[in-house]
Amino acid sequence: MAATRTRVAHLLLGIWMAGVLVAMFVVIPQYEGLGNAGRIIIMHVPTAWVSVLAFGVSATFSALYLWRKKPEDDDRALAAAECGFLFTVLATVTGAIFSQVVWGIYWNWDPRQTSIFVLLLIYAGLFALRAALDNPDQKRQLGAVFSLFAFVTVPFLIFVAPRMAESTLHPNCAFLPGSKCDGIELSEGRIGLLGDRKVQLLTLEQQGDQVVAQVIVSEPGLASEATLTPSFDVAKAAPAVMPEFPGLRYRIKVQNVDMATGVARLNIEAPGTGASDLRTRLTLLASTLGFTALFIWMYQIRARLLGIQWQLAQRQGAWQ
Amino acid sequence: MSMALEAGVAVYIALIVALAVWAGVFVYLWRLDAQSRELQRRLEQQPAPEISPPVSVSVRQQRPDLGEPRGAE
Numbered sequence: 001m002a003a004t005r006t007r008v009a010h011l012l013l014g015i016w017m018a019g020v021l022v023a024m025f026v027v028i029p030q031y032e033g034l035g036n037a038g039r040i041i042i043m044h045v046p047t048a049w050v051s052v053l054a055f056g057v058s059a060t061f062s063a064l065y066l067w068r069k070k071p072e073d074d075d076r077a078l079a080a081a082e083c084g085f086l087f088t089v090l091a092t093v094t095g096a097i098f099s100q101v102v103w104g105i106y107w108n109w110d111p112r113q114t115s116i117f118v119l120l121l122i123y124a125g126l127f128a129l130r131a132a133l134d135n136p137d138q139k140r141q142l143g144a145v146f147s148l149f150a151f152v153t154v155p156f157l158i159f160v161a162p163r164m165a166e167s168t169l170h171p172n173c174a175f176l177p178g179s180k181c182d183g184i185e186l187s188e189g190r191i192g193l194l195g196d197r198k199v200q201l202l203t204l205e206q207q208g209d210q211v212v213a214q215v216i217v218s219e220p221g222l223a224s225e226a227t228l229t230p231s232f233d234v235a236k237a238a239p240a241v242m243p244e245f246p247g248l249r250y251r252i253k254v255q256n257v258d259m260a261t262g263v264a265r266l267n268i269e270a271p272g273t274g275a276s277d278l279r280t281r282l283t284l285l286a287s288t289l290g291f292t293a294l295f296i297w298m299y300q301i302r303a304r305l306l307g308i309q310w311q312l313a314q315r316q317g318a319w320q
Numbered sequence: 321m322s323m324a325l326e327a328g329v330a331v332y333i334a335l336i337v338a339l340a341v342w343a344g345v346f347v348y349l350w351r352l353d354a355q356s357r358e359l360q361r362r363l364e365q366q367p368a369p370e371i372s373p374p375v376s377v378s379v380r381q382q383r384p385d386l387g388e389p390r391g392a393e
Contacts, residue, residue: 003357010349010350010353014342014346014350017342017346018339018342018343021335021338021339021342022335022339024338025331025332025334025335025338026331026332026335036330036331036334297349297353298349300353301349301352301353301356304356304357304360305352305356307360308356308359308360308363311363312363
């Protein structure tokens with residue numbers, strides 16, 4: 001009975017993920033200004049989330065192994081770490097494809113790309129360590145300790161390090177139109193990203209009460225660029241002129257400025273898209289749930305296979 | 321431009337490819353799941369072999385002039 005329920009749940013997962021794919025390609029609207037390339041976000045964000053979840057599960061079972069010394073806990077920790085590694089690779093690849101479409105380059109050692117690469121190296125180190133040890137107890141013990149230390153780096157590398165960077169091409173605003181965006185701080189000559197647009201602050205010039213910024217805005221794919229001149233009213237401490245991005249309903253604004261250091265905070269004024277926004281959000285949520293369920297299924301299979309492998313090795317040892 | 325590369329058509333081709341890849345992954349996981357369950361069931365049904373007791377070895381030193389080996393009961 002339990003086996004039948006599990007099979008039905010797996011079948012539903014198959015249909016669910018097929019539905020997510022259909023919604024991703026034909027139900028949600030195109031992201032304004034980005035065309036069909038923006039749809040990859042429906043895969044990219046959930047895989048990144050699941051990788052964090054998987055590494056968390058791995059660390060939990062590693063701690064349990066160190067406490068209870070049960071081989072099953074080690075099997076679960078390893079299975080979760082392997083799944084986490086796989087989902088991190090998927091997040092990296094989908095991110096690189098998005099990067100190529102939007103900014104014209106697959107890999108540019110952006111802070112986000114660098115931090116996820118370091119994370120992959122850390123977990124590759126875990127697998128290399130386990131492969132290098134022959135003694136099963138030693139392998140489990142050291143693997144569990146390494147896994148715990150590796151997980152300590154995950155929040156830093158995923159959430160903290162990329163946000164510490166002054167300028168990054170990774171969207172630091174929420175991707176969905178109408179959502180809140182903190183904007184980016186740029187000094188003269190620096191490059192950053194607003195939504196899906198690469199921007200470069202050329203100059204800041206004081207003209208009476210207003211500070212006028214000269215900003216080069218590049219189209220996704222770097223197909224073309226335009227120079228915009230948003231301004232900031234120092235007397236009112238508020239954005240003044242907010243020109244539209246070429247061909248879009250979004251406006252660029254100077255949210256704050258510090259003339260002493262030559263730094264300006266640029267941001268997007270986005271109108272939002274009403275109902276279409278809801279469809280995108282629901283698809284993103286459905287995709288996240290589907291990928292989480294997929295991770296649980298893969299993790300269970302892998303943990304079971306590791307358990308079988310251990311049982312067979314034990315029997316083989318007994319017969320010898 | 322090829323018809324397959326037109327935006328309206330390309331998105332459906334991409335959808336079909338993505339669905340085919342997912343179908344392949346799903347079938348692979350389904351079979352792997354079933355096979356691993358079956359293997360586990362068989363392992364649980366089959367009793368684990370008992371470890372045979374350690375083999376005892378006794379050494380006897382034989383002196384031809386005494387006839388009987390020393391240490392023999």
